[in-house]
Amino acid sequence: MSVTPKFRVGILGASGYTGADLVRLLLTHPNVEIALMTAERKAGMPIGDVFPHLAGYDLPDLIGLDEVEWPAVELDVVFCALPHATSQEVIKGLLHATGHSLLDEMVVETTGDLADSISGEVKVVDLSADFRLRDTDVYAQWYGREHSAVTLQPKAVYGLPEVNRDQVRKAHLVACPGCYPTAALLALIPLLKAGQISAEDIIIDAKSGVSGAGRSLKEANLFVEVAEAMHPYAVGQHRHMPEIEQELTLAAGEDVRISFTPHLVPMNRGELETIYVRLKEGTTVGDLKDQLVDAYADEPFVSILEEGVVPATRMVRGSNRCVLNVFQDRIPGRAIVVSAIDNLVKGSSGQAIQNMNLMLGLDETTGLMQAPMFP
Amino acid sequence: MSVTPKFRVGILGASGYTGADLVRLLLTHPNVEIALMTAERKAGMPIGDVFPHLAGYDLPDLIGLDEVEWPAVELDVVFCALPHATSQEVIKGLLHATGHSLLDEMVVETTGDLADSISGEVKVVDLSADFRLRDTDVYAQWYGREHSAVTLQPKAVYGLPEVNRDQVRKAHLVACPGCYPTAALLALIPLLKAGQISAEDIIIDAKSGVSGAGRSLKEANLFVEVAEAMHPYAVGQHRHMPEIEQELTLAAGEDVRISFTPHLVPMNRGELETIYVRLKEGTTVGDLKDQLVDAYADEPFVSILEEGVVPATRMVRGSNRCVLNVFQDRIPGRAIVVSAIDNLVKGSSGQAIQNMNLMLGLDETTGLMQAPMFP
Amino acid sequence: MSVTPKFRVGILGASGYTGADLVRLLLTHPNVEIALMTAERKAGMPIGDVFPHLAGYDLPDLIGLDEVEWPAVELDVVFCALPHATSQEVIKGLLHATGHSLLDEMVVETTGDLADSISGEVKVVDLSADFRLRDTDVYAQWYGREHSAVTLQPKAVYGLPEVNRDQVRKAHLVACPGCYPTAALLALIPLLKAGQISAEDIIIDAKSGVSGAGRSLKEANLFVEVAEAMHPYAVGQHRHMPEIEQELTLAAGEDVRISFTPHLVPMNRGELETIYVRLKEGTTVGDLKDQLVDAYADEPFVSILEEGVVPATRMVRGSNRCVLNVFQDRIPGRAIVVSAIDNLVKGSSGQAIQNMNLMLGLDETTGLMQAPMFP
């Protein structure tokens, strides 16, 4: 029996929920092995002490970032699940340390050939917000600090495979979309591209499970504060707004300004967006539906539901699926698009692996075909 | 020590969640005694067998509606928490049985004098949808059957005390607003009356706890189906839409058509509406806030939160409060109004008691000053 | 209209969940006014900023403990909801500052006369563990530090009114039982006193909502860690064990050693204990039931459920009730006693108020007759 060589993968920032879900999913991925995991405050600990559900697997202990010996560790892929700002610094550092060609020239195309990829330079999949905004001034404005990798930014590819698949395939640095942008963009990009909806008055009412808030110790995330309750947050101020607008503007070919209000819902996982749009003259809800069906006909992870079936987070729990549907609004000339994903999978770790698969020339669905878990 | 005479109260349909919360609240109301409770399938049972948390109180057993001896039972107030359609028939029946003057003439004004009220004719507070829609044709269209009390309908008062207080005081038949309408109308009526927001493009994204769905046995309401998940329902089809539109149209003085999408959230109680509105030329978000502060300055149950504080359902749990706030939308010329209530209290049983207090000439807040319960 | 003079009440440590529930309950108590609230990290803030559900009431702002001017504030009652160890120091300090007679002589009896009480010395109701253990050596052993108020300890009364009502009436310092002890002792004391069950092999399997863990920032209390999961904690090591044993030993007249295992359950409130006991020769389950019915026949807050009805936390949510029942075990000679309370009410703040009522000569149930909240 021949043994498939496995890609060596590192996870920077493995002690958060995103890191945990990367591990969960990669453990059953047939083509990779987890060779490195870092976590600052928990350096030195086995991952099973940090996430008891991951005890008992053959995984390296957590180490601090400064303990990583970059060229020596010989990683094929690095997932960077660090806080924004830190991410930039660390990615610059590791590219330097590995003498990566990304630093001095334009993005190198991969051949897509497996053997080549394995022997090639490290691929970086960034799950932070650091390389999502194409305009570093916008970054500075929303994240309250100057971007520290301005020359690297243009080489990053925005990793929404359903939209940018070809670019992702050739990328060495992919910026994974935020969870809210993922659900919104999958719903809206085909409609804006087709000129079916107005670029004005797009209103996104978003609802998320609590894992999206991360594992940091904030009173607002305590069980008692969240359970048996709900509320909006960051009204008119959420950092995913400029990200969504950037990609919608690209799709629409004109400036898009959105209304976006996220809400915290007492559940661990799941994200649902109810999106209110204005139809262009002569367009019907049926046209929108047809457009989405068409756009995603061959997509393994995006499903358009049947007439009248409402997307629900329980349809996608734990999986890399996005479910969409379109509804007639009571106000004439308007429609409602509903989009549901698992914020930790399609909204984060799953999409990161989907990007990795593309970057490594693997089948895009490898390791991502788990059925949703319900109940 | 003199003993205050107590009003005799009946609850028709006491075995639902609305009925249970009526009992919970009335048990500490100083001016009433619960003299009658009906429930069809549970007739003959003590309420404690149906709702164990209500065991041990001095309460009458549940009886069937046809066992009620209408004049003999000598009720001062009847709360009707029956399903729609049934409500009409039962209210007509009890008015007949008590020879109520409401049947043959126009609404009689109460004097507001306590002694008079006690000796007067029965007051009916209907918690169903049966008398909410002023136009019985609209009723027929949305509820799928002809209205069976067409001549009674004009005598019913829409029981939103913050808007119709004076009419409620004189009413003998009050139709309590639906839970969704309550949260929406308190947020929007002052703004429309003041001409600050457009009557067009009002988009209401509503989220409710599961008690709003009642205690009936539906697969969709099982714990496992709801927990750790969320989804919209009745998109573009919810029966609270015409009710909201009716009252907004009255307030605006022009036809209002709304977009309204309710969502089911895994919590028992609580309702939150995120309402997206368009500002009239020259109006600012600050103007909206001022208007709400003004409108509700003397209202005991409506609070406008301070700058930047988001309404949350945990602020009102178990109480008759509504909390409101206004936020700048990112889209210029738009604003976001957020409204939170407890769907079973201000959205139903509490508001019913508030109406009763007014109808009986009692202080409006009697028995309703419980602080919210958090955790 | 004559105005009843109100007792002036202070809450030390008002920013925790226990403090919040004290405020919730005291707001509708007819005989008290909240004159003082302290909180160290949140000193200077209005309570509504710390607990938004308490905004809008006429309450003093939070101040730091060192800002309290002890004699000048003229409190009739102090609730001390501070962490253990701190509690001792603070209570000693306030007794000194007010020149309290408790410091130099034996406990003074109250006359039970209202006017006298108002003009009398301050009453202290301690909700911490600091005065619960009668033996200060046991305290030192379980709390990891010497007791710092050794001479005060004997003057404290263990505040379980159903057991120590007369002593509480005369007390100036009451130590409120822990939540787990409350549920256990109400179930077991009458049975041990009657000699119906063995003092050996008492096994208490306890389950609690998360509010029992307080509002402190621990990863283990984050929503995501708790929701959709459960687990035991502090197995064989929980500090409520010696407290339970102390009171059971008193009741039994012989040494009692218990097995006690608490579990964390994904709910905000509620505590349920399933207690496995061995029947004394010749005793039946029916005898146990009769004994409990007898013991609590006149108790306003303890209910023995009917044959076969299982105590459930939803029967007591938000209320000061305890519900109990007894069941035949499958193992001959054993029985199962089930006890449910709301950990924040009968298990903490409600019981504290019950003690206050007794200490002030008020009706024991004043302000505590809220019906449980279900849903």
Place this chain on the structure above:
Amino acid sequence: MSVTPKFRVGILGASGYTGADLVRLLLTHPNVEIALMTAERKAGMPIGDVFPHLAGYDLPDLIGLDEVEWPAVELDVVFCALPHATSQEVIKGLLHATGHSLLDEMVVETTGDLADSISGEVKVVDLSADFRLRDTDVYAQWYGREHSAVTLQPKAVYGLPEVNRDQVRKAHLVACPGCYPTAALLALIPLLKAGQISAEDIIIDAKSGVSGAGRSLKEANLFVEVAEAMHPYAVGQHRHMPEIEQELTLAAGEDVRISFTPHLVPMNRGELETIYVRLKEGTTVGDLKDQLVDAYADEPFVSILEEGVVPATRMVRGSNRCVLNVFQDRIPGRAIVVSAIDNLVKGSSGQAIQNMNLMLGLDETTGLMQAPMFP
């Protein structure tokens, strides 16, 4: 590329939660294809209409049991997830229809050879209670009806692979253990076999998520009844008691009578048992731990946690794992064993697949190595 022939699998009763989890797990099992799914009330529907999370997969529509053409459908394995009593009848029927040798002779041994198995007679994995109790009189007593397949019963193997692996390998009819028995037996059998604990006074306090109650419409399973609450049920009467006693008696070599009390906890999945045992003279808690470590050293699905780590349901969510640990009880001579599983996986569908793997001669872990899902 050669194609592995796949075993054809049928699921009888696919519209319950157990059926859904069978489908979820089998969808990624490399050696089987789902060839048949039945559901009576939902016959004719695609599975995606019944379980939207399973929409979009290549699966047969649901049919009624009487539509199954038994020999023609050529199943290699049948999972029977039907209600008890029905199960017996249906299994008898399908064995008849396929002319199965199980009906007229003793259990036939499988060769363990893959090709043979495929061409062999159908294997039945029953998830109901119908073949779990070896004594059909005990069955009649606990299930309120005579057993209708008395001669088949002795040929059924009790499918707890960690205990009966060899028998399962050769079986044609396996009775999967109940969820509660699975957690209890894995914890206790090694200890009883080793004579380390007393067969008397074994007290099992069990807690389960709500999916264990199935998808049937009962008021007690509504979200509002369960959420934010907990309670025991079936105290002293649960049907899993005789099943647990049967297997413990076999292990102990003497009669075992247990105390068993299940509780309903507001979570979808997960089961935790806190088991109180008496140590045999001279045995220590350390001995128990060593025994469990030893017994499960080579087991892929059972983990003994490290010193002091408490089993928690979140460690096993969605996976086929069981986690165990042992703790010193405060009462001398006693110990506490804690066991956690996912009731739908190791407690039901996962274990059924584990049995299937053994019966088909596949690697026991095939398709069952998903990491637990946390959050």
